Amino acid sequence: MSSTAAAGAIDHHHDPTTTTGIPNKKLLMWAFLASDCMFFGCLISTHLIYRLHPPPGTLPAKQVFSIELTSFSTFILLMSSLMMALAVNAIQKGNLKSLRWSLLTTIFFGCIFLGCQVYEFRNFVFEKHLTITNSILGTTFFTLTGTHGLHVLIGVIWLTGMLIYSFTGRLGEKDAIDVEMMGLYWHFVDIVWIVIFTAVYLLEYL
Amino acid sequence: MEALAKSDFLAKEEHPTKPFVLWRPTAKTGLMSWLTTVDHKRIGFLYGASGLFFFIFGGIEALLIRIQLAVPNNTFLTSAQYNEMFTMHGTTMIFLVVMPIGAAFFNFIMPLQIGARDVAFPRLNAFSFWTFAVGAIILNVGWFMKDGAPDAGWFGYAPLTTRTFSPTHAIDMWVMGLQLLGVASIAAALNFIVTIINLRAPGMTMMRLPVFTWMTLFTSFLIILSFPAITIALVEIMMDRLFGTNFFEVSSGGLPILWQHLFWIFGHPEVYILILPAMGIISEILPTFSRKPLFGYPVVVFSGASIGFLGFGVWSHHMFTTGMGTAATAAFALMTMAIAVPTGVKIFNWIGTLWGGHLTMRTPMMFAIGFLWMFMIGGLSGIMHAAAPADAQQHGSYFVVAHFHYVLIGGSLFALFAGIHYWFPLMFGRRVSEFWGKVSFWVIFVGFNVTFFPMHFLGLEGMPRRTFTYDKNMGWETGNLWATVGACVLGIGVAIYFATMIYTYYKGERTHKDPWDARTLEWSLPNPPPEYNFQAIPTIHARDSWWYQKRHMAEVAKETADQIKADEAHGGIHMPFQSIYPFLASVGILVGAIGVSIIDPANPNVYHGFWGPKIAITILGGLIMFVSVVLWSLEGNEGYHIHLNEDGSVKGEDAHGGYASHGH
Numbered sequence: 001m002s003s004t005a006a007a008g009a010i011d012h013h014h015d016p017t018t019t020t021g022i023p024n025k026k027l028l029m030w031a032f033l034a035s036d037c038m039f040f041g042c043l044i045s046t047h048l049i050y051r052l053h054p055p056p057g058t059l060p061a062k063q064v065f066s067i068e069l070t071s072f073s074t075f076i077l078l079m080s081s082l083m084m085a086l087a088v089n090a091i092q093k094g095n096l097k098s099l100r101w102s103l104l105t106t107i108f109f110g111c112i113f114l115g116c117q118v119y120e121f122r123n124f125v126f127e128k129h130l131t132i133t134n135s136i137l138g139t140t141f142f143t144l145t146g147t148h149g150l151h152v153l154i155g156v157i158w159l160t161g162m163l164i165y166s167f168t169g170r171l172g173e174k175d176a177i178d179v180e181m182m183g184l185y186w187h188f189v190d191i192v193w194i195v196i197f198t199a200v201y202l203l204e205y206l
Numbered sequence: 207m208e209a210l211a212k213s214d215f216l217a218k219e220e221h222p223t224k225p226f227v228l229w230r231p232t233a234k235t236g237l238m239s240w241l242t243t244v245d246h247k248r249i250g251f252l253y254g255a256s257g258l259f260f261f262i263f264g265g266i267e268a269l270l271i272r273i274q275l276a277v278p279n280n281t282f283l284t285s286a287q288y289n290e291m292f293t294m295h296g297t298t299m300i301f302l303v304v305m306p307i308g309a310a311f312f313n314f315i316m317p318l319q320i321g322a323r324d325v326a327f328p329r330l331n332a333f334s335f336w337t338f339a340v341g342a343i344i345l346n347v348g349w350f351m352k353d354g355a356p357d358a359g360w361f362g363y364a365p366l367t368t369r370t371f372s373p374t375h376a377i378d379m380w381v382m383g384l385q386l387l388g389v390a391s392i393a394a395a396l397n398f399i400v401t402i403i404n405l406r407a408p409g410m411t412m413m414r415l416p417v418f419t420w421m422t423l424f425t426s427f428l429i430i431l432s433f434p435a436i437t438i439a440l441v442e443i444m445m446d447r448l449f450g451t452n453f454f455e456v457s458s459g460g461l462p463i464l465w466q467h468l469f470w471i472f473g474h475p476e477v478y479i480l481i482l483p484a485m486g487i488i489s490e491i492l493p494t495f496s497r498k499p500l501f502g503y504p505v506v507v508f509s510g511a512s513i514g515f516l517g518f519g520v521w522s523h524h525m526f527t528t529g530m531g532t533a534a535t536a537a538f539a540l541m542t543m544a545i546a547v548p549t550g551v552k553i554f555n556w557i558g559t560l561w562g563g564h565l566t567m568r569t570p571m572m573f574a575i576g577f578l579w580m581f582m583i584g585g586l587s588g589i590m591h592a593a594a595p596a597d598a599q600q601h602g603s604y605f606v607v608a609h610f611h612y613v614l615i616g617g618s619l620f621a622l623f624a625g626i627h628y629w630f631p632l633m634f635g636r637r638v639s640e641f642w643g644k645v646s647f648w649v650i651f652v653g654f655n656v657t658f659f660p661m662h663f664l665g666l667e668g669m670p671r672r673t674f675t676y677d678k679n680m681g682w683e684t685g686n687l688w689a690t691v692g693a694c695v696l697g698i699g700v701a702i703y704f705a706t707m708i709y710t711y712y713k714g715e716r717t718h719k720d721p722w723d724a725r726t727l728e729w730s731l732p733n734p735p736p737e738y739n740f741q742a743i744p745t746i747h748a749r750d751s752w753w754y755q756k757r758h759m760a761e762v763a764k765e766t767a768d769q770i771k772a773d774e775a776h777g778g779i780h781m782p783f784q785s786i787y788p789f790l791a792s793v794g795i796l797v798g799a800i801g802v803s804i805i806d807p808a809n810p811n812v813y814h815g816f817w818g819p820k821i822a823i824t825i826l827g828g829l830i831m832f833v834s835v836v837l838w839s840l841e842g843n844e845g846y847h848i849h850l851n852e853d854g855s856v857k858g859e860d861a862h863g864g865y866a867s868h869g870h
Contacts, residue, residue, distance in 0.1 A: 018404040024326045027400045031430060035392055038434035042468060046442065046453070055459035132451050136459035139451040143442070161839070170840075 012092045012176050029181045033188045036151075040192050043147055044199055047140040051203075058135055061204045064128045066120065073116035074197050077152075080109030081190045088183045094173035096166055103163045106186070110156040117149045141200065148196055151189045158182055230841075231784045242784040244328035245737060249335050250314030251633070254626075256339065257306035258704070263346070264298035267291045269697055272657070276690035278678040288674035289357035290376075294346070296360030297380070300480065301387050302342050304614065307622045308483040309338075309391075312398055312422045315629060318728035319416045321407025321746065323739045326400040328782045329838065334394035336792030337386055344799050345383030348376050351804075356380030359672065361473070362443070364454035364465035369447050375804055378447060381440050382803035386795065388433040388440075395426035402426075407727075409746030413507075416726040417500060420507050421486030424514040425479050431518070432475035439468035448802070463528060470521035478517040480614065481581075482510060484621030485552060488574050491628050492556055494724045495571035496563025499750055502555040509548035509555075516545040526594045527601045535594045542592035549585055553578065568722070569643030573624030576651055580616025584609055587662065602672075605665025611658045623650075623703065630707070631721045635733040636714035642706040649699030656692025660685035725750035732854065738779045741854045742769035770850075778847035778859070787838035791831050798827025 015023040051061075087102035121142070124130045132142040162179060165171035171178065231242035243249060271291050274283040283291065317325055325331050348355040353374040358367045362384075367377050402415070402423045415423075442453040443465070452458035454465055493500045500506060522530060522538040530538075556578055565571070587609040591597045600606055631637050664685040669676065676682050720729040730752045731739065745765045748754035755762045773779055801824030848859040 019406040019410075020404055022404065024400050024404050027404055028327065028396055031396045031399045035396070035430040035434055038431050039438060042435050042438035042471075046438070046464065046468075049461070049464060050459065053459055053461065058459070132445075132449060136452045139445070139453055139458075139460075143445060143451065143453075147441075161836070170842075 010173060010176070012180070015177075023177045025177050025181045026184070029184045033184065036188065036192075040147075040195070043140075043144045044195065047144050047200060050136050050140050053136075055136065058137060059128070059130060061137055061141075064124055064130050064137070065201055065204060066123070067201060067205065069116060069120060070197065070201050073113045073120075074193065076109050076116070077113045077190055077193055080106045080113070081187050083109060084183045084186045088176070088180050091171075091173060091176045091179045096172070099171075099179070100163060100166055103159055103166070107156055107159045107163065110152055110159070114149060114152055114156065117145065117152075121146075144196065144200065148189070148193060151192070155182075155186050155189055158185075229786070231786050233784075239784075241789045242332075242786045244324070244332050244782050244784055244788075246313045246317050246325050246328065246331060247633075247735060247737075247739075249331050250310045250312075252335050253306045253313060253338070254310030256342065257303050257310060260298050260302035260306075260342065261700075264295055264303055265697060265700060267295035267298065269693055271295060272690040272693035274674060275676075275686050277687070278676055278680075278683055280675055283674065285674040286354070286357065289359075289672075290355040292672060293357050293359050293380075294349075294355050297345060297356065297384075299614070300360065300476070301384065302345070304480045304618050304622065305387075305391065306338060307626075308425070308480070308618075309394060311418070311483060311487065311622075311625055311629070312394070312425075314633060315728055316398065316419050316422045317401060317405070318632075318731060318735060318739060319419045319726055320402060320405060320410055321727055321740060321744050322401060322405040323743075323779070324782065325397050326405055327397050329785050329788050329843070330393055331397050332785070333788035333791055334390045334397065336789050337393065337795060338390035340792050340796040340799060341383045341386030341390060343383075343796065344379050344386060344803060347804070348379050351375070353379075356383075361469055362465075363469075364443060364446075364462040365456065367443055367447075367465075368454055369450075375806075378444075378803040381444050381447070382799045385437055385440050385444075386799060388437045389795075391429050392433050395429035398422055398426040399430070407740075407743050407746055410727075410751070411746075413504065414746055414749045414751065417489035417503065417506055417510075418483075418486035418726075421482045421489070421510055424510050425482045428475045428479050428482070428514050428517065432472045432479070434472075435468050436472035439465055439472070442468075444802075463525075466525055466528065467521070470524045471518070473524065474521040475514075475517045477613075478513055480618045482514065484577065484581075484618045485510065487621045487625040487628070488556060488577055490724075490726060491570050491574040491624055492559045493750070494628075494722050495566045495568060495574070496560050497566070497723075498559060498563040499725070499753075500555070501558030501561070503749060506552055506555050509551045512548040513545060516541060516548070520545055523592060523594075523597070526597045539592055539594045543589065546585065546589050546592070553582060553585075569638065569640055569647060570624045570628035570722075572644060572647045573620050573627065576647065577617060577620040577624065580612055580620060580654070584612030584614075584616055587612065600665060602670055603665035604661040604669045604671060607671055608658050608661035608665060611661070615654055615658070626707065628722070629728075630710065631717045632728060632731070632733050632735070634711060634714075635716060636710050637717040637721055638706060638710045638714060642702065642709075646699055646703035646706055649702055650696060651699075653692050653694070653696030653699045657689050657696055658692070660688045660692075664689075720752070725753040727751045730755060736854060738781060738848060738850075741850055742766040742773065745769070774849065778849045780845050781848055781859075782843065782845040783841075785838065785841060787834045787841060791834035791838065794827050794829070794831030794834055796827070797830055798824050801825075801827055 014021045018024060020027075083102050083106040087099055087106060090096075090098035090102055124138075124141075130138045130141070132138050159182065162171055162182065231238055233239040233242065240248065240252070243252075270283060271288070274280050274288055274291075313325070313331065317323070345356070353376045356362075356376045356379060358372055358377055358380070362377070362380060365371060367381075402419055406415070442451075445451040446453050446455065446460075452460045454460045454462050456462065489500055489506055520538060520542045522534060523542045526535055526538070560575075587605070591600060591606070591609065627638055627643060664682055667681060667685075669680070669682050669685075676686075717733070719732055722729070727744065727746070728735075730744065742765075744751070744755070744762070747758070801820055801822075805820040805823055807818060807820050846859055849857045851857045
């Protein structure tokens with residue numbers, strides 16, 4: 001409660017007001033991520049199942065993908081996780097300046113990833129002629145990676161909100177749990193991308 | 207709930223001292239108090255009232271189905287109307303009746319059982335309810351439109367649900383409605399999980415939790431892990447319908463069987479989502495009226511866990527006739543038989559609880575014993591389905607209908623009715639008439655068996671499900687006529703039940719605290735419980751903690767006094783502020799859902815035409831939701847403190863500007 005915030009240094013790893021000592025928000029996020037695993041699990045399974053049954057005349061995925069671009073955006077997304085970790089660390093130490101820079105970089109990297117995805121989608125549709133309607137590969141590919149992109153977009157909007165709040169004074173050291181919770185989400189979205197990158201892209205090059 | 211609204215224990219209208227750009231609703235009575243409430247008891251009441259409201263709808267649909275099937279070649283309903291009836295009967299009873307009434311108990315009872323003052327995220331809890339309401343509206347709005355209600359079955363098998371075979375908006379509404387119900391259920395379940403793990407009173411270890419709370423926890427885990435599967439299936443069918451993708455389009459390589467897998471990966475855990483709360487309720491009622499602790503508490507808890515766990519590995523027994531191959535069929539048959547083991551263990555533990563107890567045959571107990579018996583019949587026919595060769599005969603027949611009505615009515619609904627009876631005195635401070643309660647039980651019991659027992663025989667004689675009529679020479683007339691007569695009796699029984707409840711709500715005899723001499727913590731509260739629940743957070747010493755408290759009055763009185771002092775030293779009892787934003791966010795979702803599922807696309811000739819009223823309304827809804835969520839976050843999770851007199855009435859309160867970083 002509020003009285004604990006006033007008394008000296010804040011313990012960011014233990015919340016005395018809860019039974020287990022784990023902050024409620026952290027537990028909520030972990031449970032949500034368990035649920036989100038099932039969402040992505042179903043989408044990835046759908047893609048992998050349909051991958052085994054390509055109808056005749058389907059364009060091979062290898063001819064569509066540009067593994068260089070995707071590897072680059074994957075690397076950028078992984079680096080954004082590093083910056084996110086630094087942001088959590090910064091707010092736990094009460095270092096707002098460092099928090100802002102870390103958040104900004106995370107947002108920037110997230111946007112680069114999204115930009116790459118937009119470029120990739122346009123490239124696939126207009127040059128490789130793979131659309132969401134014209135083949136089963138297009139259907140599962142765009143739905144799966146699009147859902148992931150939506151997660152990144154939500155993350156970027158959330159991070160931007162935090163960046164703004166860090167200037168208006170609504171986000172301070174006492175709110176470290178909010179940033180940590182966001183960090184869990186962000187790292188999860190990254191991990192899911194690693195799975196997607198492997199199962200959707202790299203698998204085609206085996 | 208008026209009883210609650212008029213309670214002396216309700217905090218008076220409070221005035222936040224801090225001037226705030228954001229509007230803080232403060233109403234404690236009237237419409238606004240309900241729209242902005244974050245009180246788990248009020249939200250529980252809203253869930254229960256909605257569930258019972260839709261129960262009337264689902265019941266009428268069932269009666270219309272039975273009237274149509276009463277005699278051969280009946281023309282009471284057209285085949286199209288019949289399709290709407292059985293689709294909406296199933297969808298309504300599962301998602302809008304049994305689940306919300308279960309959620310009503312999760313909300314109302316569970317926090318009281320663990321000694322909490324609210325759930326972990328009160329505003330998220332309100333959002334769950336309002337989103338549930340939006341989903342219910344979207345599902346049912348088709349009745350008032352020319353497209354009609356959804357008519358592709360509660361299972362919505364592709365490709366029947368694709369645009370080719372169901373071109374109207376009816377299926378769009380079904381898809382959208384179920385997605386929203388999924389969002390609502392997942393949000394609520396996350397909240398319950400955090401609440402049970404993190405908001406237990408001191409001394410309330412996991413192995414001291416009341417069994418109903420345990421079952422709430424397991425059900426919540428099932429919800430968060432199984433609903434994503436149906437959500438993704440629904441997203442895929444929605445993409446097919448709105449954007450012309452190929453998920454279930456066979457000509458482009460889509461596999462409609464995928465729908466069945468995704469649906470039943472959700473659908474089978476869903477069965478346990480419906481029955482585990484019922485098992486929890488039974489595990490509270492039997493010990494109370496046997497005047498014995500629950501027999502084999504740890505075993506009951508762990509068999510609940512194993513049912514939940516195994517529940518994820520049996521979905522394909524709904525698909526034995528789809529030709530999965532012998533290995534898969536054998537594996538799923540074995541798993542399905544295995545899941546009967548923990549269920550049987552529970553039944554024996556309940557019998558063990560009754561054994562040698564001083565049974566008091568009150569109405570909740572009647573329903574609970576009715577549950578035991580009827581659920582067992584449903585369970586036994588379930589084991590028959592587990593044998594794949596037998597199932598091949600029973601699949602799609604009325605035998606299956608008989609089976610799942612025995613587990614859903616004889617199981618879930620009997621237990622929910624028992625629970626309503628059992629907790630009614632706690633919720634409203636009034637006691638239900640034993641005479642009318644027992645009359646309703648016997649009429650329901652007889653009506654239920656007369657309706658559904660003949661269906662076993664009808665099914666084995668080959669009567670198929672989901673067909674709107676049958677010929678005279680099939681030998682199905684007698685069974686069907688009996689079933690229809692039984693359904694009318696069942697309807698009368700339910701009507702007596704509700705009439706009794708409504709009468710009791712307004713005019714029933716007032717009752718004292720703990721009228722059943724019960725065992726668990728919720729009964730330590732005055733009825734109806736005050737807004738802040740516990741005057742002092744209790745310290746828990748034993749599994750049946752209220753039973754223990756009743757026998758250690760002096761010790762408990764001292765602890766309570768100490769706790770009240772400690773609370774005052776910390777500034778009083780913390781209460782969360784009310785908020786309108788969860789409601790507004792759900793309104794945004796409603797607008798967006800109308801845009802997605804009901805409004806016609808811009809160009810009627812090209813169904814994927816983009817700009818137009820459809821997109822505009824969808825974006826508008828999204829914006830309302832987004833702005834509400836932003837305001838929700840800006841508003842912050844602040845609260846105020848209340849101070850109590852010794853009798854528990856509210857002495858005074860003060861708003862605090864402090865920003866609670868954790869907890870509320």
